[in-house]
Structure formats: C-alpha cells, structure tokens
Amino acid sequence: MLEKLRPYINLLKNNHNYRRLWLSQVVSNFGDWFGILAVYALITKYSDSEFLLGLIIVVKMMSLASFSPFAGYITDRFNRRHLMMFCDILRGMIVLGLLLVVSYQTLWLAYVLTALQMMLSAIFEPAKTSSIPNVTTEQELVDANVLSAASWSIIFTMGMGIGGLATEWLGTDLVFILDAISYGVSTWFIYRAVIPQKEMDPEELERTKNPLTGIREGFQYLFNQPHILRPTLAKGCFTMFLGALTYMLILVSEDVLMMGSIGLGLLYSARGIGTGVGPVIGRRIFENESSWIWGMGLCMIFAGVNYALVGLSSSLGLMLFFVFVAHAASGANWVMSTVLLQRRTPDTFRGRIFSTEWLLFTLAQSASVIIASTLLEQKLFTIQELIIFFAIMLAITGVIWNFTVTQKERVYQRELAADGG
Known part of the structure; x- marks a missing residue:
C-alpha cells in the first residue's frame, strides 16, 4: 500500500511549491464544505420556504456560470498567484459578512454574499488549475492532479459531516468565523509559493485590453x-x-x-x-x-x-x-x-x-x-x-x-x- 502512495508522498515531500498550492486547496476546500451547511441552516432558521433553500443552490451555480468567461480573461491577463491571494482574502471577508444575517429581513444578504463568493471562486479555481503545470514537471503532472482530486473527495466526505456537526454544536456564527480563518490560512500558503507564469506579450496585452476582445479570442x-x-x-x-x-x-x-x-x-x-x-x-x-x-x-x-x-x-x-x-x-x-x-x-x-x-x-x-x-x-x-x-x-x-x-x-x-x- 505504501509503495502505491510513494509517488504522491514524494511529490509533496520534494516539490515545495506544489505542496503549498495543494495545502491552500485542502484548507480552503475544507472551509467551503465545512461552511455550506451553515448557510443552509441560516436560511432554514429564518425561513421555512423550500423555494428559498433551493434558490441558494441556483444562485451558487448561476454566479459561477455567468462570471466564468470574465474570470478566465482575468486569470490569463494578470498574475495568478496574486489573484488567488486576493480572492482568498475577499472570500474570507464575505464569509464574515454572513454574520450580519440576523432575521428574515436581512436574509437577502446571504444570497448577495454567496453570489460574490462564487464569483471569486470562478477566478480562483481556473487560476489554481492553470498553475499546477507551472509548479510541476511533465512527469509529476498526472500525480499532482490525481492527488488534488483525491484530496477534494476526502475533504468533501469529511467536511460535510464535520460541518453538519459543527453547525449543530457550535452554531452558524462560529462556523462562519472558522471558514473565514481557513481562507486566511490558504492565503498564507499561496503567499509562500513560487508560481511561474508565462505572461502575455505587450502586443497581446494591448490587443486584449478590452475584456470582450480577450474573451472572444479565448472562444x-x-x-x-x-x-x-x-x-x-x-x-x-x-x-x-x-x-x-x-x-x-x-x-x-x-x-x-x-x-x-x-x-x-x-x-x-x-x-x-x-x-x-x-x-x-x-x-x-x-x-x-x-x-x-x-x-x-x-x-x-x-x-x-x-x-x-x-x-x-x-x-x-x-x-x-x-x-x-x-x-x-x-x-x-x-x-x-x-x-x-x-x-x-x-x-x-x-x-x-x-x-x-x-x-x-x-x-x-x-x-x-x-x-x-x-x-x-x-x-x-x-x-x-x-x-x-x-x-x-x-x-x-x-x-x-x-x-x-x-x-x-x-x-x-x-x-x-x-x-x-
């Protein structure tokens, strides 16, 4: 069993930059799954509407979808490492904003903040995935993606369960604070990583300064x-x-x-x-x-x-x-x-x-x-x-x-x- 895990252990042990990028993913993904049930609990606390509960899922998906083309343009034009740090800091602040939802009248804020959080995720995810080939060798690339996928599944399985228990025992406010802290830890790991990136040449930067042009060229x-x-x-x-x-x-x-x-x-x-x-x-x-x-x-x-x-x-x-x-x-x-x-x-x-x-x-x-x-x-x-x-x-x-x-x-x-x- 240990021999089968050896390539992944060696990757994390020897490749410091991938390890830091991977750790940022682990921490922030755990925070996401840890906190998602708290958002659902917040909605059901102030409303018994099944429609409003289903609406938060639609808001999450549509915010990701609608912002994705612009997010891709941003991640190609600007430094991805800086973008990921910026997104993590803002997502932490947004999660803390959920503490302001204290009644049915302020429930709308949960939908607005969730939409903003997903828009930032639409930038973070392609930036992270695009960066993996830049911090790994050709031989390490498959192992790096297998490890990322396996980590996601473990975090998904554990985060939902622990998040449900934490929401019940600690309350939504403390869960949101812990979620925000996870984004801060993720920022620290990315800050410590060196992530090379091939930048657009001056001609391409000038040609695509209009976002619509850059998006169209991508398609x-x-x-x-x-x-x-x-x-x-x-x-x-x-x-x-x-x-x-x-x-x-x-x-x-x-x-x-x-x-x-x-x-x-x-x-x-x-x-x-x-x-x-x-x-x-x-x-x-x-x-x-x-x-x-x-x-x-x-x-x-x-x-x-x-x-x-x-x-x-x-x-x-x-x-x-x-x-x-x-x-x-x-x-x-x-x-x-x-x-x-x-x-x-x-x-x-x-x-x-x-x-x-x-x-x-x-x-x-x-x-x-x-x-x-x-x-x-x-x-x-x-x-x-x-x-x-x-x-x-x-x-x-x-x-x-x-x-x-x-x-x-x-x-x-x-x-x-x-x-x-």
Whole structure:
C-alpha cells in the first residue's frame, strides 16, 4: 500500500511549491464544505420556504456560470498567484459578512454574499488549475492532479459531516468565523509559493485590453483547436446526466431507503470516496494518454450502467457500491480531461479554457437538475424510473462520444505520430 502512495508522498515531500498550492486547496476546500451547511441552516432558521433553500443552490451555480468567461480573461491577463491571494482574502471577508444575517429581513444578504463568493471562486479555481503545470514537471503532472482530486473527495466526505456537526454544536456564527480563518490560512500558503507564469506579450496585452476582445479570442482559439475542444467537452457531457443523478440521491435516501440525512450522508460518502479512488484506478487502466479520450467515453458508459443498477436496487449496501463505482468512473474522467487540457493549452490561454470548461460544466449540471426536478414535480416518472432513464442516457452519451469524438482523436493521434510528435 505504501509503495502505491510513494509517488504522491514524494511529490509533496520534494516539490515545495506544489505542496503549498495543494495545502491552500485542502484548507480552503475544507472551509467551503465545512461552511455550506451553515448557510443552509441560516436560511432554514429564518425561513421555512423550500423555494428559498433551493434558490441558494441556483444562485451558487448561476454566479459561477455567468462570471466564468470574465474570470478566465482575468486569470490569463494578470498574475495568478496574486489573484488567488486576493480572492482568498475577499472570500474570507464575505464569509464574515454572513454574520450580519440576523432575521428574515436581512436574509437577502446571504444570497448577495454567496453570489460574490462564487464569483471569486470562478477566478480562483481556473487560476489554481492553470498553475499546477507551472509548479510541476511533465512527469509529476498526472500525480499532482490525481492527488488534488483525491484530496477534494476526502475533504468533501469529511467536511460535510464535520460541518453538519459543527453547525449543530457550535452554531452558524462560529462556523462562519472558522471558514473565514481557513481562507486566511490558504492565503498564507499561496503567499509562500513560487508560481511561474508565462505572461502575455505587450502586443497581446494591448490587443486584449478590452475584456470582450480577450474573451472572444479565448472562444475562437478553443473552437479552432479541436484537440483542446475535445477534453473541454468531457466534464460537461458527463454531468449533463450525472448532475441530475447526484441530485436524485437526496430523494433516494428520503423516499426509497427511508433513511433521511443518514442515508444521504452514506450515499454522498460513497460518492466522495469513489471520486477519490477513481483517478488512481483510472491511471492504471489507461496508462497511455493517447487512449484517454476513448477512456472518457468508457467512463460515461460505466457510470451510466452503475447508476441504472442504483435505480433497480432497494438495498443500501448495493446502492453504496454502485454509487462508489459510478463516481470512480467520474473521478477518472475528471483527471484525464484536466491533464489533457493542461498539457495541450498554452499558458496564456489556459485560464480562459478552464473557465470555459467550468462554464459548460455548470450550465450542464444546472440544466440537468432543473429538468429532473421538473419531471418529478409533474409526476411523469417515479424516482427510480427517472434514475434509470438518466443513467441510460449517460451510457448512450458515452457510446456516441466513442463513435464521434474518439474517432477524431484517433485521427489526431495518427497525424501526431506521423509528424514525430
């Protein structure tokens, strides 16, 4: 077991700059998951409206999506290390602002502050992901992304659970203060890291000083580079159906398992663990990067099949296993597409490409959840029937992907081999 972990231990031990960037991610992500349940608790404390509770989720997703194009432009034009520090400091101040929500009349402030927090996250995330290739070697890049994905899943699993207990025992105010402190610690780690970055040349800086020009050039570059566009689409295609399936786990726990928050916690833990283990397994199965695009389609098929089995099952044990396997495939897809984008995209476009990927992911996930909730509201499907339907559609998407996108990738790989690349 120790030998399998050795590459990741050596990476953290020997690469000081990646270690500091990784630690900033660990601390700030834990703070995010730790504090999110406190926001939900704040809304339910001053309102019993299910609509207002659902609205905070919509605000989070739409704020990320709407600001992503501009965020990508910023992360390519300015120093990413400074931007990440700036975002962390402001996010800490925003979280402290939630202490001002003390009644139903001030509840609107939670939505405004959450929107601002997500806009800053829309800058921080592509800046962080774009910086990983700049603090790692070619050989370290895959290990670095696997470690980041595994860390996210562990933090997701622990942060939600600990955050729920902390909200209950300590109260929302103290949770928000601890969340703000986590952003301060994250800022310190980034401050201590050296993060190289290739800057735009003076001509490009002048040409793109209008943000709309810079954003348009980013989109044009992406659509003119099919070998970059292919991995950019992977997460969006996956979550187009997986987003609804993950959302429906809430209803499975309530209506099928009759276990409420306990069942949901177990199902989401299986999801988090699968997301973390998947990239490690995927790296061993898909050793050759030239097969990764095909592997992404295979992961979609595999996740779809396993979620269909979730829909057919009524046993908690079986559901936990199938959710674990489905999200292991999702985690493998996530890391493969991220690494390909990092390798294939020039540094001066990387922020805009990753923000576009995040935009597609967020829009696909939002649409997926809205469609699923509408179908259930209209009682056109039972929860298990709808899970099976979305699962089959995810598997079909994987089949279509491998008959279309993968074929174009194989042509690209043959041309690359012929050119000696």
